[in-house]
Amino acid sequence: MVPGVKLVIFGKQGAGKGTQCQRLARHYVVPHISTGDMFRAAVKSGSEFGVKAQEFMQTGELVPDDIVIGLVSERLSDLDTRGRGFILDGFPRTAQQAEALAEHLAPDEIDLAIDLEVPTEVVLRRLAGRRVCQDCGTNYGPDNPPKEDDICDVCGGEVIQRRDDTEAAIRRRLELYEKETEPLIAWYLSRDQLVTVDGMGTPDQVTARLIRAVDTRREHRHAR
Numbered sequence: 001m002v003p004g005v006k007l008v009i010f011g012k013q014g015a016g017k018g019t020q021c022q023r024l025a026r027h028y029v030v031p032h033i034s035t036g037d038m039f040r041a042a043v044k045s046g047s048e049f050g051v052k053a054q055e056f057m058q059t060g061e062l063v064p065d066d067i068v069i070g071l072v073s074e075r076l077s078d079l080d081t082r083g084r085g086f087i088l089d090g091f092p093r094t095a096q097q098a099e100a101l102a103e104h105l106a107p108d109e110i111d112l113a114i115d116l117e118v119p120t121e122v123v124l125r126r127l128a129g130r131r132v133c134q135d136c137g138t139n140y141g142p143d144n145p146p147k148e149d150d151i152c153d154v155c156g157g158e159v160i161q162r163r164d165d166t167e168a169a170i171r172r173r174l175e176l177y178e179k180e181t182e183p184l185i186a187w188y189l190s191r192d193q194l195v196t197v198d199g200m201g202t203p204d205q206v207t208a209r210l211i212r213a214v215d216t217r218r219e220h221r222h223a224r
């Protein structure tokens with residue numbers, strides 16, 4: 001396998017982006033860049049930036065484009081991402097963010113954007129049962145609880161419920177997904193950069209499907 005890949009992962013709140021991106025990052029040996037995780041780390045650190053981000057996040061609103069774009073551009077300029085690639089989770093989420101990403105990468109481009117598809121009633125059930133590690137961001141649900149109560153299997157951090165996993169904030173996040181983010185799927189499709197992958201089934205089944213989709217795309221690219 002050729003290491004390195006440049007991926008963008010779309011999917012509703014609770015579709016499993018974080019869960020799957022963590023696995024794909026390990027498989028392809030590339031950084032997992034989650035804007036949500038970056039903001040949560042800032043909130044936890046108590047920085048001025050974190051306090052500002054928290055205002056938007058806890059009600060499910062989007063953090064303003066200029067802040068998000070600045071943060072991601074900086075991360076994409078690091079040596080590891082420039083050399084090996086990246087998996088973007090939760091970015092881009094608006095037309096302006098998608099354009100900024102294309103501009104940042106030009107004349108290069110992403111390998112693939114993936115729409116991880118899961119019905120709304122299933123994501124609502126998943127989010128209601130979700131808990132996350134405060135330190136490393138590993139996700140736990142009713143089907144995969146931590147071995148020891150409230151303690152992360154991976155890093156020993158504390159496992160808590162996310163502050164934006166309230167009914168009202170979840171509703172708002174899903175609304176904004178439909179309005180701001182879903183149109184980007186058509187945009188990537190028109191650029192012949194999108195595949196849809198079924199996000200139902202066990203996490204292992206979904207990972208296998210995702211790897212197949214990415215490898216198929218890369219084989220075609222190398223054959224050209």
Ligand code: AP5
Nearest residue numbers: 013014015016017018019035036057063090126130141203
């Ligand atoms: P972000 O952290 O990106 O949250 P989100 O988009 O709301 O998505 P989630 O993290 O809720 O869902 P996920 O798809 O990662 O699902 P997960 O793997 O956890 O963003 C948070 C906030 O930050 C935003 O609201 C906004 O304020 C701000 N922000 C971030 N990026 C921004 C941007 N670009 N622009 C502006 N603002 C931005 O899975 C969910 C649950 O299901 C887990 O419990 C998991 O264990 C379980 N699960 C996963 N897969 C399966 C499976 N196959 N079967 C059963 N259970 C499963």
Ligand code: MG
Nearest residue numbers: 017018019036
């Ligand atoms: Mg996530």
Ligand code: ZN
Nearest residue numbers: 133136152155
């Ligand atoms: Zn952890």
